Amino acid sequence: NAGVTQTPKFQVLKTGQSMTLQCAQDMNHEYMSWYRQDPGMGLRLIHYSVGAGITDQGEVPNGYNVSRSTTEDFPLRLLSAAPSQTSVYFCASSYRRGLGDEQFFGPGTRLTVL
């Protein structure tokens, strides 16, 4: 199993550009989520999904869109990038929704918005 994969590893955008961060898992996990990590603030939940076709907002959803058309993929879209979205983004998945199961994290994407 590849686990949780994220692409790209690094990205530089200009203000106003759009892009999609890709996330895929091959463990047949129901639950997938996106976090951002900023210095001194730990990880903050952006959006999550408890299964194909079901998504919901986390703590900091503004400026981001998600969709879940398959169990395996959970892309994160930035429609109009802003410097405040400069961060490291992590995708994670777990087998069951919202319970005490371990979340498996991807390697992260470092995004810089100029």
Next chain:
Amino acid sequence: AQTVTQSQPEMSVQEAETVTLSCTYDTSESDYYLFWYKQPPSRQMILVIRQEAYKQQNATENRFSVNFQKAAKSFSLKISDSQLGDAAMYFCAYRSSNNNDMRFGAGTRLTVKP
């Protein structure tokens, strides 16, 4: 909303000694899950240990153990026989059993001195 506080931005320990990392949280719920994650310089998030709030017994995983004080809303991590490979950022996290929200603390950077 639940909050997680790690009051020690940095800690250091001598190799083979014991160190305790602190974590407190704020919640009105009675059922929830607590986690400690390790993030080495590679940026990969790795689960260290987890605790279900309904369990009185403190969780233990080899050299890692927790002191879970539910009434005090405290969840500290003890690392025994510290090794150089334990050097990393450590994040405490809270996950509600009623929804899919997961909150992380700001992290504690642990240095292990040879």
